Amino acid sequence: MSKIKVAELFYSIQGEGRYMGVPSVFLRTFGCNFKCAGFGMPRGELSTEVDKVAESIDNYKSYNELPLVSTGCDSYASWDPRFKHLSPVLETDSIVEAIVDSLPHKEWRDEHLVITGGEPLLGWQRSYIDLLSHPKMAALKELTFETNGTQPLTQEFQDYLRWKPNSWTHNRGYFALTFSVSAKLGASGELREDAIKPEIVVDYERFGYTYLKFVIATEADAEEALEVTKIYRDAGFVGPVYLMPVGGVESVYSMNNKNVALLAMKHGMRYSDRLQVPLFKNEWGT
Ligand code: SF4
Numbered sequence: 481m482s483k484i485k486v487a488e489l490f491y492s493i494q495g496e497g498r499y500m501g502v503p504s505v506f507l508r509t510f511g512c513n514f515k516c517a518g519f520g521m522p523r524g525e526l527s528t529e530v531d532k533v534a535e536s537i538d539n540y541k542s543y544n545e546l547p548l549v550s551t552g553c554d555s556y557a558s559w560d561p562r563f564k565h566l567s568p569v570l571e572t573d574s575i576v577e578a579i580v581d582s583l584p585h586k587e588w589r590d591e592h593l594v595i596t597g598g599e600p601l602l603g604w605q606r607s608y609i610d611l612l613s614h615p616k617m618a619a620l621k622e623l624t625f626e627t628n629g630t631q632p633l634t635q636e637f638q639d640y641l642r643w644k645p646n647s648w649t650h651n652r653g654y655f656a657l658t659f660s661v662s663a664k665l666g667a668s669g670e671l672r673e674d675a676i677k678p679e680i681v682v683d684y685e686r687f688g689y690t691y692l693k694f695v696i697a698t699e700a701d702a703e704e705a706l707e708v709t710k711i712y713r714d715a716g717f718v719g720p721v722y723l724m725p726v727g728g729v730e731s732v733y734s735m736n737n738k739n740v741a742l743l744a745m746k747h748g749m750r751y752s753d754r755l756q757v758p759l760f761k762n763e764w765g766t
Contacts, residue, residue, distance in 0.1 A: 485511065548762060663693075729757070
């Protein structure tokens, strides 16, 4: 039986992208290939907020006690090694039990599963086969990977997904797979050559419904999103593109959300909210 290092597992409402508003279980895996320390900072500057949290790490015994940050990656504890002791390594069987136990009726009905991170496609793909093959997951109909779009699917996982009945080819008894790709723009602090991997995202489209979701603070970010979208389009990407306001805390989000909606309209792109911010203040576990 395989294992996954689990940062968080909780039931909430999906606040972003295609499944906004849908009751969802979130499995947040530990580990990321990026740091995205630039979010919310003037271009070129890196946030030190997380460093301050790490300096007082002994004060925090669980995720729910951790403070929110207004700059840098808002899920910092799911990949920063200074917080790794908060994320237990669990066998897939016990993860499935916890997932099903979090459902309101203790069985799948209209809920959707989100595997997020960190970067969920980094090292756990073998374990997802065990997780999704578990009998208690047979009634799951909709699954989203929230990924940064830099990690290719392993051959083994591709083979598994290819043979799993999928909504692309089946109308009944379907399983719908989505890749929500939050490709990182310059404001994240990551380099474009590391962050923009169009051939990998185009490959996701062979296995599920795939869209791009760019985090936007300014008009310049929206312009960059257009430029980067062209790179994906030139590589053959056909899916939709969302603009989503930056803002892991409500004050930053509410300064941005309407402007980003207007920018999305101006450029003929989709708008994604971050409903978890106004609804739940983006606290850990929401
Ligand atoms: S890719 Fe996502 S999880 Fe990883 S550091 Fe960037 S924002 Fe955080």
